[in-house]
Amino acid sequence: MSVKVSIVGSTGYVGAELVHGFSGHPEVELKYLTSETFKEKKFSDVYPVFRGICDNTLVSTSDVPYKTIAQESDLVITALPHGVSSKVVPELLEAGCRVIDHSGDFRYKDVATYERSYKLTHPDPELLKEAVYGLPELYREQLKTARLVANPGCYPTCSIIALTPFLKSNPILIHRQDIIIDAVSGVTGAGRKENLEYSFCELDESFKPYGVTGHRHSTEINEQLSFISGDDNGKAVKAAFTPHLAPFKRGMLATVYAKPTKFFEDLSTDGIVDYLTSFYKDETFVRVLPKGVLPDVKNVNGSNYIDITGVYDEDTGLIKLFSAQDNLGKGAALQAIQTFNVMFGFPEDTGLKTLSRGV
Amino acid sequence: MSVKVSIVGSTGYVGAELVHGFSGHPEVELKYLTSETFKEKKFSDVYPVFRGICDNTLVSTSDVPYKTIAQESDLVITALPHGVSSKVVPELLEAGCRVIDHSGDFRYKDVATYERSYKLTHPDPELLKEAVYGLPELYREQLKTARLVANPGCYPTCSIIALTPFLKSNPILIHRQDIIIDAVSGVTGAGRKENLEYSFCELDESFKPYGVTGHRHSTEINEQLSFISGDDNGKAVKAAFTPHLAPFKRGMLATVYAKPTKFFEDLSTDGIVDYLTSFYKDETFVRVLPKGVLPDVKNVNGSNYIDITGVYDEDTGLIKLFSAQDNLGKGAALQAIQTFNVMFGFPEDTGLKTLSRGV
């Protein structure tokens, strides 16, 4: 018997990738796909690539209320704007379903950090305690029984996967206040927007930084990295973070700079790759690349894989780490499907084994 | 028990898409993947996106001869250059396997047309009689028992699918000597080439015609369209064909102009779309678009679908037809998998139901 999954906000890029992923999942029935903008149209009218694959009719939550959606679904995935999720999710939970939320509204433990980062007042801070951060590589056990999962941000996922091996160790292997994360995203990261700034003519042959101070993902990264490094207050890590926008649709790459502590034993490129390989040896979706190979977003796009590696830079004594993922894949929708598999007891790669394409 | 499939020439773009497609096929075991250039490497060293998905070791046909490959495979797919296939395929067939060939070497019935088009002497013209043209929409019955299948060219597939409904009818609905096919291909159509002309810097922000007279696909299109229109000599249709190269990786679009005969009953855009819809109502992979919707390569890329429609241009009295497909999908590798399913008795969409992605 299939698990019934509904997607609230199904016509943004994350929503569409969820539909894509779940369409190929053998254990799932898509119950409700909601859209306020496109209600009563078919999903495949909005994304014609899905014609014949997903022709479900989009419903408005005015017509099918959250309560009904929740009662008729085993899981509801919310792909809503920040500040909206925090109001909708409690209602869904109350009606008895489990929820994976894609916004930033439940990703923090410290409500003050959330409120400062998002410039919003959280209507239900108690739920922050319950919510599990949806990174299976870190919180697999808690996810199995979680009622509410906060799917991580895209930049946080690729930053955390790269840095965890050096911060989760005891003793920790890099200085927590000397981390720099320089990252690049494809344009889908900005969402499906009617906005001159994201028009083809403005972005083709363009490359630029944005949000260079105070980007929201910065505090999310630092809180999680602090937890990982053993600081339950979420304050110990102070990584500098700078995102950039590049002219491709999908894909994200982080280049991370860190200073090794004296506890770092084999301070060499070989040592770093060996350590990463060993650390992630049981993780299906973290591919530590062979020595000498660097990640490229084209090799992860359309999949739930994250490709990582690291080098030791003798000239400066720094470690450089590199991680590449599909911002809509491991960075958003496909990671939610990985988490879904954990939550509902399926093998973690169910529905996630196919690549998008060979070239 | 799985069907054993080997791919000769597996590291070109068609080969890689075959590996991609068969990797997700539940009834297939990939037996041998050959490559002379990359022998002894893993397939995933050449295409790192496949790491963990297809890590098969590439073999040279110097080490594993064609005879062995054929004997240990139920089907061998050859993705070799024109002129090479014609020598390799007879050897494979003799050893007892079935073959789908991707070159132009077995696509023609008239050896003279082949030899003129390819400027080659065919070493085994008898096989041309036996070879079945691998377009399931036209030759499904013959494909079921075919020993040798000539997988169609990419431009021919999208031209033929668009025009067949108007030429296969009795009486035929368009003039056979007044057809124009103006088509555009993504860059993968040129193959995986170490060639300045296909470098990023030469092709980005470029758009150009090429092969504007005497393109090989021109004679293939005309021979097939002639057969379809009832002329067993393959000479009745004289379509003009012009290909162009556009700056995207995958995708092909044909814009076709035709003059209706007096037998064309409902000469209107609605009439054309209705007729196409009815003609292709039983075909899974031909999607006739709803009225008012035009095809776009982005909606078919990564799939075996071909999207088509047509309009009547009152001002000129012409019919315009539009068809879009993935040049590596329905235009090459995925069409071969569709044919494979027909040949081996599987439902025609086995392994072809997943899209590449939602966005």
Next chain:
Amino acid sequence: MSVKVSIVGSTGYVGAELVHGFSGHPEVELKYLTSETFKEKKFSDVYPVFRGICDNTLVSTSDVPYKTIAQESDLVITALPHGVSSKVVPELLEAGCRVIDHSGDFRYKDVATYERSYKLTHPDPELLKEAVYGLPELYREQLKTARLVANPGCYPTCSIIALTPFLKSNPILIHRQDIIIDAVSGVTGAGRKENLEYSFCELDESFKPYGVTGHRHSTEINEQLSFISGDDNGKAVKAAFTPHLAPFKRGMLATVYAKPTKFFEDLSTDGIVDYLTSFYKDETFVRVLPKGVLPDVKNVNGSNYIDITGVYDEDTGLIKLFSAQDNLGKGAALQAIQTFNVMFGFPEDTGLKTLSRGV
């Protein structure tokens, strides 16, 4: 003493290219640049590439009325939407300046054709008689003294330049009712738009036809080609026209199919190229390519050049013509500057000699 030029509607892509072109023109002073959306900002705030090159303050026509603009300028160039120009231009002319208009409002001689094509009532049809179609290769003499110039559409320019040699001859060399124009435009052709359909994520790796029947440029092309072919009623030519949108910013390519009449003497590719070369031997901006070379939009982008050639297709008896131009260059703004030079007595290539770049 410089010629004073003002641009009404200076912040669209055509406006910006006019500013670019005139910024490098030695005989011009840019007087007023108007913008309603960005009034009081600097032009270089809207297009930061111009910082230090053109920092003029944008004015609203509420603050500087059309009459003032006209009185203080020798030439006003209007880059306004269709239906707006037809109201503004008479006011400008009345105040005594000369005008080059970029809309479709003054391109037709037959007001009925205009009104049918644009679904508008023309407020000042008398001006259609006076307006000169701004294609210097055709109307150079009239442009010298023209008070009102209708700058041609982009598709019409590249269609007309390709076909003129075969229609202006006596007798005409191609059948007037058997012409097909299949054309492709870069995305700037759609204007500077806050529109989901033109967002990067929707257009990257996309290719599609649009406006496939009844496109406005179709009637403009046919009226002009009819005049050229000797039909003063503008009805003799019935070319079928199909535009497509391709994923690059700038550039336009037309592939034209025509049937030669019996008067075509040297019906061969060499004959066609020789004829074109001879026909355009005195035109600076029409580059007939050497035999064997086909046009590519990358070779004309950023310039006022249009590259053309033709071939004879023996298999079908058709002539194929190819023309490539920058849709914002020869297809819009730089052609207006060429016309400006004609109107004000400067050498025709003044300010137009520089290419955009070498690569």
Next chain:
Amino acid sequence: MSVKVSIVGSTGYVGAELVHGFSGHPEVELKYLTSETFKEKKFSDVYPVFRGICDNTLVSTSDVPYKTIAQESDLVITALPHGVSSKVVPELLEAGCRVIDHSGDFRYKDVATYERSYKLTHPDPELLKEAVYGLPELYREQLKTARLVANPGCYPTCSIIALTPFLKSNPILIHRQDIIIDAVSGVTGAGRKENLEYSFCELDESFKPYGVTGHRHSTEINEQLSFISGDDNGKAVKAAFTPHLAPFKRGMLATVYAKPTKFFEDLSTDGIVDYLTSFYKDETFVRVLPKGVLPDVKNVNGSNYIDITGVYDEDTGLIKLFSAQDNLGKGAALQAIQTFNVMFGFPEDTGLKTLSRGV
């Protein structure tokens, strides 16, 4: 009377951009353009965009020896591979002309650093003392009379322009051992290459780091920054440098992280921008952006401008600097023309005032 300039190695991308730039320079006559690969062809056969602009015949140095080229030119610009320049340049100088060299062969003062970085033995280390590093913003006075100029690398130019204001000051304002330079280049940076890795299909929708340790530009950056900071040994600065390759043709962006010393007075974003503005107030080609505006490669491409700004990141106490330039413009060929103007006494912006385009 024009200055006679010859370009040795004129058909690479840097060579072509030199031809582009000098074609529009009012004081220059292009004397010899050499090419071994394309000798006897016209320059415009290799770059058809130049048809009618630069149709010079390419000569081989077998036919016109270096001595002749040098004797008949006032300046020879060499755009040759590393290791070749070091052999050719002495010969040219001996024959009496001045030289601007584009390779890495004369950029270092410390021959050991050069030899380690390039894995070559320098045949004429004495010339390293004489060669002037061709960054006019730093070495304008020396350039005026220089006989041999080493045109800087692209990454060094954008790194040095961003960091100079903080290292040239007294006392220096940032820690010299805590600098990170994370940079991105367009594909022309790799040169005009017949190489699968740089093919369109491999790079479109790709983004990746490369040369992540020991990149040659790393030592060039560090030697120059050390000099600027007052260390004549060229060893004091140890910046970590990581280049990335992005899917656009032209453009380069550096994101630089630095730690302020206690001497940094106004440690705020406003303070940084004010300081940069003041520092570069007399430089034509360094555009310090207005507060709140970040650089984008699209705004500098086709020009000799470099756009810079900086922010103070309160959360980490770091300064972040951003600089964008055209890798072939200020990063290579157009910077050489700026230097040419300095060397030959022309206003520094001669021939460099035109932008490539408005959009």
